[in-house]
Amino acid sequence: MDGEKKTYGGCEGPDALYVKLILSDGHEFIVKKERALTSGTIKAMLSGPGQFAEKEADEVHFREIPSHVPSKVYALCMCFMYKVRYTNSSTEIPEFPVVPEIALELLMAANFLDC
């Protein structure tokens, strides 16, 4: 119907579709859980022994990544989109260009995130 607002699933509970990533200065990103799990680091953070049973929301804190460094945030997003997009693709794996100017920063971020 027109005028109906779209509602999204939340970050709460074990079936949460989304997960919240919190950077060191408090900025929050909400990302689809399936995409976030492509990062080995985030996967470990979400399922590690530090998980409390009564924890409501799936949150991951990145104390090292400040939001004012756009390349690192950019790297986070790239990691998620890239792997999910191409892992189960039965078609040709297309080119994924990485601009040389940011390649080094992206490498460090990708190494941290293990993706």
Place this chain on the structure above:
Amino acid sequence: MASFPPRVNEKEIVRSRTIGELLAPAAPFDKKCGRENWTVAFAPDGSYFAWSQGHRTVKLVPWSQCLQNFLLHGTKNVTNSSSLRLPRQNSDGGQKNKPREHIIDCGDIVWSLAFGSSVPEKQSRCVNIEWHRFRFGQDQLLLATGLNNGRIKIWDVYTGKLLLNLVDHTEVVRDLTFAPDGSLILVSASRDKTLRVWDLKDDGNMMKVLRGHQNWVYSCAFSPDSSMLCSVGASKAVFLWNMDKYTMIRKLEGHHHDVVACDFSPDGALLATASYDTRVYIWDPHNGDILMEFGHLFPPPTPIFAGGANDRWVRSVSFSHDGLHVASLADDKMVRFWRIDEDYPVQVAPLSNGLCCAFSTDGSVLAAGTHDGSVYFWATPRQVPSLQHLCRMSVRRVMPTQEVQELPIPSKLLEFLSYRI
């Protein structure tokens, strides 16, 4: 004598999927030498595939049509030289742009092939010459063929016509390669122990002779940024040349027998060489270190055995487009696909009398040519590369190892960037 390291169970190695075959036609005089298929090549834009069919001819097929044929008609495809079996063409005038099959009669046994296409902005190295016989335009695709008598013939791929005849080598031209920067600089490697550098934009003027080999030169390859050339040859020779000044940078030592094939990785950070000593080595071309060894005979042969007839000569090696996989052809009737971080193959395929191999331009298919003039195709193992690897390639395309070592990054990342993991 085993083909794989003892800890590997041969039955667990995946067999590659066959895509198709192009079989040479039977000819009345097939007892004579000259049937061999010494080179296969793909055009840089993926539009054509060429192979030296034997009997002094080269066959050029439009690659996408060829792939379609394989999918439609099954894998066997006997090419009949008398009928140019083109698929039905549209009558709406699209014929001019549709690539056509050609069979080129070169007049002599063909030993090497290379495709070249020009980038108009790349100036020829000669000074201020206005009048050229050939103006190579933007959509011109050239095929260079190296012959038994030392001549090199340059053909136009779209029309099949002969454009240039380069005469200088006195012996078999064993390998040809164009500079990847579109400048139409051609390098030829010959059994006369030299390599020659030709400028095709200057009507094929020979610019330089590279001397240094003591024996036959088997193969040569440009680095992707066209700054370095690797040449390999008999008597264990592996040389690296600076292609701005045409001086020798260094010799890479390590093989025990003739070195017959070489190929750079797409980011120029790795060099693969194949030798009759049963091994493929992966080198860092910037400092000459050996990073990986891919063995084809186990236990590894002693230097004396490796330096002689050991029935396990490696004939060809090729780097894949993704910079992660390498294919090798050896005399034990197997094609091997390797990952650069494992020392045993991830896939194998059976092939008798294989002589040469090349990956397609997009890296999805490996073509291998055999002694009887046929070509076989397999699907390459595909894998989504990690984002770290893509970043590594992007960085290494512009940075040699020495600069990498100076970067202010953690040592583990330094090792990763230098391909030492």
